[in-house]
Amino acid sequence: MPELRKDPVIGRWVIIATERAKRPKDFKVEKEEAKKGPCPFCKGNEDQTPGEIFALRRSRTKPNQPGWDVRVVPSISPLLAAEGDLGRRGKGMYDLMNDVGAHEVVIETPEHIANIADLEEGQIAKVIDCYVERFLQLEKDKRFKYVLMFKNHGRAAGGGSLQHARSQLIATPVNPKRVKEELAGARKYFEYKERCVFCDIVKQELKQKERVIIDIDGLIAISPFASRFPFETWILPKKHSCNFYDIKPAQRRDLAGIIKRVMLKLKVALNDPPYNYVLHTAPFRRPKGGYWKTIDADYHWHIEIMPRLTHVAGFEWGTGFYLNPTSPEDAAKILRETKI
Amino acid sequence: MDQLRRDPVVGRWVITFMDKPYAPGDFDIKHFPDKKGPCPFCYGHEGMTPPEIQAHRQGLSRANRPGWSTRVVPNKFPALRIEGDLGRQGVGMFDMSNGVGAHEVIIETPDHKKTLADLLDHEVEKVIWAYRDRSIDLHGDKRFRYIMIFKNHGYTAGASLTHSHSQLIALPMIPKNVNEELAGSNKYYEYKERCIFCDMITQEKEENERIVCQNSRFLAFSPFASRFPFEVWILPKEHHSDFSLIQTEDVIELARILKDVLLRIKSVLGNPPYNFIIHTSPVEERERADYHWHIEIMPKLMHVAGFEWGSGFYINPTPPEVAAKYLREAKI
Numbered sequence: 001m002p003e004l005r006k007d008p009v010i011g012r013w014v015i016i017a018t019e020r021a022k023r024p025k026d027f028k029v030e031k032e033e034a035k036k037g038p039c040p041f042c043k044g045n046e047d048q049t050p051g052e053i054f055a056l057r058r059s060r061t062k063p064n065q066p067g068w069d070v071r072v073v074p075s076i077s078p079l080l081a082a083e084g085d086l087g088r089r090g091k092g093m094y095d096l097m098n099d100v101g102a103h104e105v106v107i108e109t110p111e112h113i114a115n116i117a118d119l120e121e122g123q124i125a126k127v128i129d130c131y132v133e134r135f136l137q138l139e140k141d142k143r144f145k146y147v148l149m150f151k152n153h154g155r156a157a158g159g160g161s162l163q164h165a166r167s168q169l170i171a172t173p174v175n176p177k178r179v180k181e182e183l184a185g186a187r188k189y190f191e192y193k194e195r196c197v198f199c200d201i202v203k204q205e206l207k208q209k210e211r212v213i214i215d216i217d218g219l220i221a222i223s224p225f226a227s228r229f230p231f232e233t234w235i236l237p238k239k240h241s242c243n244f245y246d247i248k249p250a251q252r253r254d255l256a257g258i259i260k261r262v263m264l265k266l267k268v269a270l271n272d273p274p275y276n277y278v279l280h281t282a283p284f285r286r287p288k289g290g291y292w293k294t295i296d297a298d299y300h301w302h303i304e305i306m307p308r309l310t311h312v313a314g315f316e317w318g319t320g321f322y323l324n325p326t327s328p329e330d331a332a333k334i335l336r337e338t339k340i
Numbered sequence: 341m342d343q344l345r346r347d348p349v350v351g352r353w354v355i356t357f358m359d360k361p362y363a364p365g366d367f368d369i370k371h372f373p374d375k376k377g378p379c380p381f382c383y384g385h386e387g388m389t390p391p392e393i394q395a396h397r398q399g400l401s402r403a404n405r406p407g408w409s410t411r412v413v414p415n416k417f418p419a420l421r422i423e424g425d426l427g428r429q430g431v432g433m434f435d436m437s438n439g440v441g442a443h444e445v446i447i448e449t450p451d452h453k454k455t456l457a458d459l460l461d462h463e464v465e466k467v468i469w470a471y472r473d474r475s476i477d478l479h480g481d482k483r484f485r486y487i488m489i490f491k492n493h494g495y496t497a498g499a500s501l502t503h504s505h506s507q508l509i510a511l512p513m514i515p516k517n518v519n520e521e522l523a524g525s526n527k528y529y530e531y532k533e534r535c536i537f538c539d540m541i542t543q544e545k546e547e548n549e550r551i552v553c554q555n556s557r558f559l560a561f562s563p564f565a566s567r568f569p570f571e572v573w574i575l576p577k578e579h580h581s582d583f584s585l586i587q588t589e590d591v592i593e594l595a596r597i598l599k600d601v602l603l604r605i606k607s608v609l610g611n612p613p614y615n616f617i618i619h620t621s622p623v624e625e626r627e628r629a630d631y632h633w634h635i636e637i638m639p640k641l642m643h644v645a646g647f648e649w650g651s652g653f654y655i656n657p658t659p660p661e662v663a664a665k666y667l668r669e670a671k672i
Binding site: 001002003004005006008010011012013015016017018079080081084091092093094095096097098099146148150151152155156157158159168170172173174176177178179181197200201204207208225226276277278279280304306311312315319320321323 | 341342343344345346348350351352353355419420421424431432433434435436437438439486488490492495496497498507509511512513515516517518520536539540543546547564565643644645646647649650651652653655
């Protein structure tokens with residue numbers, strides 16, 4: 001009998017197939033051809049991107065020249081443009097505003113390496129330093145309410161054909177709907193239980209163990225109970241914290257380590273699948289009549305990694321119900337046992 | 341300057357390209373070859389599916405034999421099972437239940453090569469009657485709270501078989517997106533005492549820049565905050581909340597406009613993959629003043645990536661005004 005499972009934070013239901021459960025080899029990962037021609041993200045080609053916003057560089061190297069380890073540049077085709085006012089307005093019953101925001105690309109390595117799984121732990125730690133730095137800077141711009149940090153790897157995940165590891169930051173002038181839902185769900189749980197829902201998830205997963213992939217000192221990687229996608233993986237800090245960019249330098253190294261191991265396990269177990277990963281963190285708290293009063297206690301930052309192995313079809317779009325052909329317990333077991 | 345547009349019902353934002361909109365030729369549409377081997381939805385292969393639930397048949401043909409024009413069968417690989425109780429339970433902090441539900445397939449034509457857009461008007465009518473009949477029947481099962489009818493056309497839209505078919509899933513809970521839509525339209529109704537979709541029809545007719553086509557009973561338009569390029573909604577012009585209460589004349593006009601819109605999409609974009617979904621009221625409270633049933637058609641022209649997943653924002657490179665113009669002017 002298939003199971004219906006409910007996500008405890010935002011309340012969406014997932015159908016978990018128990019019979020005909022899919023194993024890694026059942027998913028067809030289509031291999032893509034690499035784009036030909038010089039890569040604008042490689043060292044030496046710095047002039048092929050817009051001028052850098054920030055970079056971690058060796059001493060005495062100049063901006064937009066080689067000598068960097070991680071480099072942040074504006075997107076060549078930004079989804080949101082940085083200048084101007086919001087200009088919120090109505091058109092009859094409809095609402096609209098200008099597309100004000102920021103869209104940045106974090107180039108994770110000067111070498112032409114496609115997957116973050118193949119970077120050194122120290123290099124990933126530098127990428128995390130860059131994220132933190134950009135969050136701190138973007139918070140200063142009062143027009144922005146949220147920064148979404150995400151990564152599209154592989155063409156089927158929207159990563160295009162440029163095979164050079166990078167992540168993206170988009171600063172938005174409104175809190176995105178998905179983020180609001182998660183915040184509302186976490187707040188509701190807190191109002192009822194006076195505990196953080198994510199802390200409770202961490203505790204239950206550590207006790208049950210069957211969905212744990214990696215358990216290290218301050219962090220845990222799990223297949224969530226109501227995984228939407230086969231081999232969906234979340235990384236959470238064990239200690240409660242709502243703001244990603246409050247992460248201490250020592251913990252950045254541990255986070256880099258667990259990201260590397262999770263990504264490598266996914267790469268090995270699933271034959272380098274396309275994936276998205278998204279950082280879920282608290283919004284910039286612009287004052288709003290008591291609105292944020294419990295967020296420090298009720299929300300918990302984490303990373304959600306979604307391998308893109310199945311096509312999301314009409315049913316999922318229409319309902320917000322997901323069909324997952326691999327149970328999270330099976331997925332966690334396979335990933336736990338994957339040798340890296 | 342590009343725009344951020346807000347969907348008035350559920351409040352999601354869409355980044356809409358205004359400066360350099362994508363034209364139909366800018367999308368890279370992949371066509372996948374047909375699966376090899378016999379097709380279970382073709383004449384003579386009735387034995388390859390579970391026994392039929394209902395069928396439109398001519399003359400004296402027998403069940404599970406050729407002679408049908410539309411045929412409804414249980415899904416051979418159902419996402420949910422029809423037998424059993426829900427058995428809702430908690431596992432520590434988590435909630436779950438058994439996967440009880442109905443999962444049916446509506447085979448729209450015996451002709452392997454035809455898409456829904458290629459069928460004759462009266463053949464499309466039979467498909468709509470099948471949707472209606474199955475909805476009514478499943479409304480009688482007390483375990484089910486929502487009946488979702490949808491179609492996946494093309495491999496990247498999730499269709500595993502090319503032979504034209506739609507699906508029906510009866511669910512034991514009201515899905516999250518449906519709840520959001522109901523909550524959004526209810527909020528509007530409480531404030532204005534008008535149906536939000538009725539207001540949308542009025543404004544679309546007044547502005548007349550997003551309409552694709554219309555007939556005496558239905559309006560097809562590209563919604564103001566379209567999530568996807570060339571997204572089209574079809575709404576009954578009169579206020580009705582429950583699709584399954586559709587009357588004969590409406591079935592005739594719905595068949596015409598659905599076929600018309602699908603043909604326009606096919607002609608402008610070159611048979612792209614798409615999904616459509618019938619949005620209707622839940623099993624309880626079928627007739628309500630604050631909700632309006634409709635069909636949402638979503639061509640799958642782009643990859644949905646990390647930003648959309650994480651934020652619930654969508655990126656639409658073709659403004660609905662531009663899309664509607666292409667579709668309006670399509671030669672069909």
